[in-house]
Amino acid sequence: MSQQTNKVLPQGVAESDFRAALEQFRALLGAENVLVESEQLVSYTKIMMPGDVARNTPSAAVTATSVEQVQGVVRICNRYRIPVWTVSTGNNFGYGSAAPGQRGQIVLDLKKMNRILHIDAELGTALVEPGVTYQQLYDYLQEHDIPLMLSFPAPSAIASPLGNTMDRGVGYTPYGEHFLMQCGMELVLANGEIYRTGMGGVEGDNAWQVFKWGYGPTLDGMFTQANYGICTKLGFWLMPKPPVSMPIEIKFEEDTDISDIVEFIRPLRLAQVIPNAVVIAGVIWEAATCNTTRAQYTTEPGATPDSILKQIQKDKNLGAWNVYACLYGTREQVEVNLNIVRGALQQLGKGKLVTEEEAGGTQPFDYRAKLMTGVPNLQEFGLYNWRGGGGSMWFAPVSQARGSECDKQYGLAKQILNKHGLDYVGEFIVGWRDMHHVIDVLYDRTDDDERARAEACFNELLDEFEKRGYAVYRVNTQFQERVAQSYGTTKRRVEHALKRALDPNNILAPGKSGIDLNNGFEL
Amino acid sequence: MMTTTKPQPLRQLLLGCALLLSATAAVAESNRADGEQVYTRVCGHCHEAGVGPVIKGRNLPPSYITAIVRHGFRAMPAFRSAFIDDASLQAVAEYVGNSPAPGNKGKGKE
Ligand SMILES: Cc1cc2nc3c(=O)[nH]c(=O)nc-3n(C[C@H](O)[C@H](O)[C@H](O)COP(=O)(O)OP(=O)(O)OC[C@H]3O[C@@H](n4cnc5c(N)ncnc54)[C@H](O)[C@@H]3O)c2cc1C
Ligand code: HEC
Numbered sequence: 001m002s003q004q005t006n007k008v009l010p011q012g013v014a015e016s017d018f019r020a021a022l023e024q025f026r027a028l029l030g031a032e033n034v035l036v037e038s039e040q041l042v043s044y045t046k047i048m049m050p051g052d053v054a055r056n057t058p059s060a061a062v063t064a065t066s067v068e069q070v071q072g073v074v075r076i077c078n079r080y081r082i083p084v085w086t087v088s089t090g091n092n093f094g095y096g097s098a099a100p101g102q103r104g105q106i107v108l109d110l111k112k113m114n115r116i117l118h119i120d121a122e123l124g125t126a127l128v129e130p131g132v133t134y135q136q137l138y139d140y141l142q143e144h145d146i147p148l149m150l151s152f153p154a155p156s157a158i159a160s161p162l163g164n165t166m167d168r169g170v171g172y173t174p175y176g177e178h179f180l181m182q183c184g185m186e187l188v189l190a191n192g193e194i195y196r197t198g199m200g201g202v203e204g205d206n207a208w209q210v211f212k213w214g215y216g217p218t219l220d221g222m223f224t225q226a227n228y229g230i231c232t233k234l235g236f237w238l239m240p241k242p243p244v245s246m247p248i249e250i251k252f253e254e255d256t257d258i259s260d261i262v263e264f265i266r267p268l269r270l271a272q273v274i275p276n277a278v279v280i281a282g283v284i285w286e287a288a289t290c291n292t293t294r295a296q297y298t299t300e301p302g303a304t305p306d307s308i309l310k311q312i313q314k315d316k317n318l319g320a321w322n323v324y325a326c327l328y329g330t331r332e333q334v335e336v337n338l339n340i341v342r343g344a345l346q347q348l349g350k351g352k353l354v355t356e357e358e359a360g361g362t363q364p365f366d367y368r369a370k371l372m373t374g375v376p377n378l379q380e381f382g383l384y385n386w387r388g389g390g391g392s393m394w395f396a397p398v399s400q401a402r403g404s405e406c407d408k409q410y411g412l413a414k415q416i417l418n419k420h421g422l423d424y425v426g427e428f429i430v431g432w433r434d435m436h437h438v439i440d441v442l443y444d445r446t447d448d449d450e451r452a453r454a455e456a457c458f459n460e461l462l463d464e465f466e467k468r469g470y471a472v473y474r475v476n477t478q479f480q481e482r483v484a485q486s487y488g489t490t491k492r493r494v495e496h497a498l499k500r501a502l503d504p505n506n507i508l509a510p511g512k513s514g515i516d517l518n519n520g521f522e523l
Numbered sequence: 524m525m526t527t528t529k530p531q532p533l534r535q536l537l538l539g540c541a542l543l544l545s546a547t548a549a550v551a552e553s554n555r556a557d558g559e560q561v562y563t564r565v566c567g568h569c570h571e572a573g574v575g576p577v578i579k580g581r582n583l584p585p586s587y588i589t590a591i592v593r594h595g596f597r598a599m600p601a602f603r604s605a606f607i608d609d610a611s612l613q614a615v616a617e618y619v620g621n622s623p624a625p626g627n628k629g630k631g632k633e
Contacts, residue, residue: 035604043603046595063605090603098603111605131605135564157568158606291573378568384598385574446597 007038008059010082010104018059021080025062028072035061044090044098044107048392048445049478050455056099056477058085061107067232071192073108074230077507078190084108085509086230088130088163091155094394094440095167096477101511108230117233118209121146124238125183125209130162130231135376137161148238151175154371154380162234167474168224170429170436172371174239174328176277177431181237184208185220187229190503195229209235225474226495227509228502242328246338247369249354250345251319255283257350258321258410259403262428262435264348265323266401269430273340276372278430279324281364283309285427285440286318288386289379290363294423295388301450302421322364323351326372386425389444391454393479395461397470399428399435409437409470416464417441420457421450436473462486477511484514489521496521558618561611565602571625575599580624585616592616 009018025034035041036059044061045053064070077084083105090098090109100107114131119140126137134150135157141148150156151171153164164171165178175181185197198214199207212218223229252261261280268274284304297308313320325341327334345351359365367379384392395413399405406428414424417439426439441461443454462482465471471486484492495515499506506517562570569575575598578588589612595601607615 040604043593043595043601043606046601061603061605090606091600093600097600109603109605111603139564158565158600376568377572378574379572381569381574381598388598390595390597390599 008057008104010059010106011102013080013082013104017080018082021076021082022060024076024079025060025073028076029062029064029069033063033065035063044100046390047097047099048094048390049096049476050391050393050443050445050451050458051478053099055103056096056101057103058100058107059104061109063109063112065112067186067188067194070108070110070188070230070232071194074188074190074507075192077106078192078505081505081507082106083507083510085512086110088166088231089133089158089160090163091158092163092167093155094392094476095474099477101477101480101509105509110230110232113232116140119144119146119148119238120209121148123210124148124240125235126161126238127184127209127233127235128161129233130160132162133158133160138374138376147241149173149241150238150374150376151178151181152371152374152376155378156371156376157378161236162231165234165236166224166231169474170277170431172277172279172324172368172429173326173374174275174277175237176429178236179221179224182220182234183210183212183237184233184235185223185231186233187223187231189229190505190508194232197223209237222498225513227512227515228498230508241374242330244327244329244331244334245373246327246334247356247365247372248325248327248338248341249359249365249368250323250325250351251354252321252323252351253319255320255410256407258428259407260348260350261321261323262401262403262406264344264351265325265430268341268344269401270432273337274325275328276326279322279368279427280430281322281324281427282424283313283318283320283322284386284423284425285383286322286364287312287316288425289367289382290316290318291382291385292316293385293388303418304423319352324365324368324372326369383425383440383442387423387442387444389446389450391441391443391445391451393441393454393458393476394474395439395441395458396472396474397437397465398473399437399470401430401433401435406435406437408468409465412464412468413437413439413461416460417457420453420460422454422457480511481514481519492519492521493523497523557611558614558616561607561615562618565607566615566619569599577624578619579622583620585613585620588616588619589613 044058047053047056064073085100085105086108087098088110110130112131113129115129116132118127134152151173153159153169153171165182168179170176184200187195189195197220198212199205265278327337367377370377399409417424425442429436441458444450466486472483475483499515499517510516570578592602
């Protein structure tokens with residue numbers, strides 16, 4: 001019964017030790033929560049990165065349902081030096097999905113820990129377990145008529161606040177920078193101890209979800225995009241649902257307009273006239289999310305010619321760039337702000353403003369409106385049908401919110417993508433002073449040639465951007481070591497020292513963000 | 524529509540919820556094997572929106588559906604048993620396999 005048919009072992013672990021560990025996992029979690037057969041593990045290996053799936057094949061997956069079980073898993077992993085990669089809802093598409101970062105790591109899958117522990121309607125706070133999806137939260141708020149609004153990434157319905165925030169993801173409301181809205185974490189450390197950040201360690205405290213900093217060092221950030229602890233509870237803030245939300249789109253005709261658009265948006269965003277994480281989406285992004293596929297226009301391989309893109313823009317009534325913003329408040333507030341936006345647009349002398357009524361329920365306006373008002377949907381997965389074949393890597397360099405910078409990044413990215421026969425499918429997400437320039441490097445993963453080109457392309461994107469002082473904010477697991485190099489060696493030595501101190505057996509997700517006791521970055 | 528809740532004074536909104544809540548509420552996602560519910564909350568977001576092909580009304584064999592869901596298929600993500608347990612998957616596969624094609628009630632796409 002306990003036969004291991006997957007034939008993958010954790011690195012450096014003897015088969016007999018692995019078997020012994022599996023027995024202990026079964027005793028702790030129940031046999032049905034310890035998956036080792038290839039057929040059971042197949043869902044963990046649906047990656048979208050170009051590398052061979054063998055690199056990311058787990059030796060086992062275990063599911064825990066309580067904090068005590070997570071502690072138990074960590075103890076067993078320490079005993080046998082078994083590296084463990086944690087996922088919450090495990091839908092980290094384009095960044096590694098639910099597959100472990102390195103071959104042979106076991107996956108600790110926390111999807112079954114799915115309790116909404118607390119919602120405070122007055123203070124607008126939530127405390128959730130790892131497996132709680134945004135859809136579940138949304139349904140809960142609806143059912144109980146709680147007037148709070150969610151902010152989530154586009155895969156809303158199947159993603160989680162905890163997983164998204166631990167990877168420092170973004171959404172589209174005024175609370176779109178999710179880590180900024182995080183307040184209080186509970187972590188199981190590598191030694192099995194439980195650590196609560198902020199006010200969470202104070203006996204009898206009730207301010208854990210309202211005051212972030214606590215006392216002394218504030219360590220929350222250290223646990224995100226990292227491997228120093230397993231998060232088992234996450235607190236975060238929810239925005240009061242405004243009486244009126246008014247999503248708008250502004251279409252711009254030319255791809256050379258990007259610089260002017262950014263200069264137009266920045267002051268409005270900084271002054272909070274437009275308070276949400278505005279998006280400036282390129283034409284292919286728009287086309288794909290209203291279910292347009294490349295094959296409808298051409299069967300030629302390679303980059304899609306600009307002439308076709310112009311045709312699509314015309315056929316589908318899209319802009320070359322499409323700005324999505326939302327105004328929130330009372331009717332009066334929204335009206336005042338809308339007039340300011342209209343005024344600024346008039347000054348700019350280009351751009352066509354579209355209201356929800358004018359859009360009339362069509363895509364992509366409809367799903368953008370939902371993202372900006374906290375209604376779950378999965379419309380953005382239309383991106384994967386543009387070229388088809390299930391290959392996707394996010395290339396997400398950070399940029400200043402400055403027109404000239406965005407223009408430069410756009411030009412450079414497009415040129416490199418096209419050189420490798422791929423398309424620029426990108427959007428800018430406006431933070432406050434920054435842009436997440438998010439580009440979906442889409443390719444057909446079933447086509448070996450295209451897969452190789454995608455890999456070469458991604459390397460070149462990282463290299464050429466780095467030469468100009470740009471780096472990405474997050475990356476898929478195949479490139480995590482490469483990106484760590486961009487951020488300098490001192491950072492890596494500090495991270496190594498922390499790893500040594502907190503996880504001397506190197507069991508928690510070694511390799512995450514390039515942090516691994518085997519990487520040679522001793523202080 | 525979803526974007527315009529009735530203009531109410533903020534104070535009124537806040538008072539309304541003070542009554543509703545303050546106690547800790549721990550709620551877990553129900554694990555009922557309700558095929559329709561899984562379809563609506565997961566599959567339908569893509570398969571009723573033109574992102575995935577129509578799968579209702581095609582008499583697709585449940586075993587084919589469950590295999591696609593567990594393995595994923597090109598642009599379609601894989602769903603683990605921790606995400607959709609075996610009983611729920613079987614239920615949704617049977618629900619889809621036995622359903623008539625969806626009516627054309629969706630919103631205009633373009
Ligand atoms: C079409 C499309 C659009 C997307 N749009 C967005 C977007 O708008 N914004 C965005 O941010 N992303 C986006 N994504 C990427 C991704 O799907 C989301 O970020 C998603 O929220 C991540 O998956 P998840 O929530 O299931 O988290 P998980 O996969 O559970 O977690 C993500 C990572 O966080 C770490 N982690 C998870 N749980 C823990 C834990 N308990 N303790 C410690 N570390 C942990 C792990 O490294 C894990 O790999 C998009 C993807 C697609 C396909
Ligand atoms: C994120 C979007 C998405 C979700 C959620 C999703 N699917 Fe899919 N599905 C797709 C796409 C896209 C395809 C087509 C894949 C391709 O050909 O590249 C597909 C294909 C399929 C197919 C094959 C259809 C055929 O024509 O042979 C089946 C069956 C299927 N899905 C079932 C399901 C079920 C059941 C669920 C819910 C448990 C589900 N899907 C959830 C996107 C999705």
